[in-house]
Amino acid sequence: MVRHTGQPAYLQIADDLRAQIRGGSLAPGTPLPSTAKLAEQYDASLSVVKLAVGVLRTEGLVIGQQGKGVFVRDAEEPPARSDELAELRATVEDLSRRLAKVEEQLATSTTRRSGRSSR
Amino acid sequence: MVRHTGQPAYLQIADDLRAQIRGGSLAPGTPLPSTAKLAEQYDASLSVVKLAVGVLRTEGLVIGQQGKGVFVRDAEEPPARSDELAELRATVEDLSRRLAKVEEQLATSTTRRSGRSSR
DNA sequence: GCGAGCAACATAGTTAACCTAGTTGTCTCG
């Protein structure tokens, strides 16, 4: 895992999980794989996985329940308060950054790609 | 210094710093004390201070600049025009949709958990 | 059969150490 993006591993993992959540692979209410599983899956240390989950937790995308697991939060839409503006701006920034990154990946990766290995 | 209010230390520190920012004690553009200073000031370990700053960074309240310091972001004082809010909402929605699409394309066509991985 | 206890597993928090990398001021040498 990790690779070239210039981004730290814990952000890459957070991004990936976030994408899976927003993309529907991880539906609201379902638990993420355990930190140990994620560590193995991404071939990362437990520490970075914990950091990644911490980011999503801070963002409010998931809710960790001690002893049980980390669950995707109900895609409840924000209650529209004054902090919503800040949140929206932050989200826009985040999305823009990720989009730029992905677009770059797409641009630079069309030349060498091996199998579409399912998913 | 982390009195035990039931909240973890790193959240207490993050809350305190956040309050100082929103309260104006830490004006936009000004740097936070260095992590070492904060650690001493709160009588906490460097680790929890780094976590606290990480939270604020994730929230977008501050921006860390390597080698220089952590600066209060030129904030988001809400001009809060309701049309801007609507615009932002629309933009976010649009970005999210496009991003999910692109990311899914990426997921199904690029190096995806194929056991590659550095380390 | 039931319940107490226990083991296994889960997240969460804390700490410490080490490394990278950027910035800035200083000091020395040519």
Next chain:
DNA sequence: CGAGACAACTAGGTTAACTATGTTGCTCGC
């Protein structure tokens, strides 16, 4: 005097170890 080397700071990332706490399922004894 100036340029470059250097040291002292800065944040950021990674890893590992330990602790605490909660959940769940199993087993054993009654």
